[in-house]
Amino acid sequence: MSLNILDSASVLFVHAHPDDETISTGALIAEFVARGATVWLLTATRGERGEVVAGPLSALEGTAELSIERDRELRCAIETLGLTDQFWLGEPPARAAAQAPRRYLDSGMTWIRPGLAGPAPDSDDAALAVAPLAEVTADIAALIAHLRPALVVSYDNGGGYGHPDHVRVHDATVQACRENAVPFAEVRGTQAADAEWFDLRAHLGTVTAALRCHATQLTVHGTDIVHSGGQREPITTSVGLRLL
Template sequence: MSLLDGQRSVLFVHAHPDDETISTGALIAEFVARGSRVFLLTCSRGERGEVVAGPLTALAGTVELARERERELDRATGILGITEKFWLGEPPARAAGLEIRRYRDSGMVWIRPGLAGPADDAAEDALSVAPLAEVTADIAALILRLRPSLVVSYDDGGGYGHPDHVRAHDAARAASSATGTAFAEVLETPAEGGEWFDLPEHFDLVTDALRAHASQLTVHGREIVHSGGQREPIGTSAGLRVQPRRVTPG
């Protein structure tokens, strides 16, 4: 039986707006097509994202960029068929008794092509420097509210090393363990112990959702062009690998 079969609901945990579409858009579309309810938890507004040259360029580094990225996420999730989306740190994705917290984009630096690392100027309220136990408790609160049959997030390297992706993985996996929920990491290439999915039938849908994130990327043919000029194919293939439970942080 495929991991895609029989999931009554799936919670995807992503660090920034557009991550859900770039790395898991086809998986989300396939779960929806198979009748699963799909929920999305986004951890930050991507406040430090670069902006594509054009009419939105002036938003870079401003408060309005976060608002624009919220609107872009609204459009993309509607296209993908996501049932409901949530922001980390806001109820119900906030541990009981704590005031609302807005986790900020931590930023990153390129270590080499394809591999990112932490920036040296992450703000005090950034996701990557927030206590892991607090982030875990917030995600666990949402899991307990939704009771998904599966939680999906990045692998332990955060896909390409972004510190917010790594923190999202660590906290989502710990929260899944604490709540007794199955957790699967996203694979970018086939790997031992994983299940691989080729889903070209969702290309048009994923492309439309990508276009919703107009501040961060443009679509040229079958490629994504990022704000920094990096190009990558529009992905419709991905893998999932279920991970064993971990001991939750104290």
């Protein structure tokens, strides 16, 4: 690759929902922080439509209080990972000039088959996945122009597992990076041949602690994540990136 990714002095991560930053890129964030980079996070929605882990917080599901709790959980994860700052899409400086602030809502999803998500049949008109792509792009571009990161990292063109919000974030972020002439790297799936792979097991403890912050969304059992729907996956510490 023409760019030594891990030597980037400043990095902006762009994610759709609280917990995405830790599940898919927590180890990578921790590595950049350990190397002394300035690391920012842009989060597009507050995960309002997500399921809640059974237990003392389950009553929050479907309520306005859920987004408040997920904001608090995200703050905990940000502090644990050592991020420099976090921004919400649609709020300055992640809002196009002369546009009133807006709040992008979680679009929801349905499972098409195990491991592949698709659009929900009842997304709100304010949902991220149905927002004009040009508007989402302009908001992301505004933050990139404000921060001038050396690198931007987000999902691949399939959104990792197909979530419509992830796909919208990918499409808009790629275009916003092109408009600002900033390198973009997408997170790739397991052992993709076209990616550069980083073994970041040294950050397992940090990532595990950050995952525990997202208590409405998941639990940690040993070195596995158990999602609210019962799906189980290993904690990610090997990350593939592909520069576009």
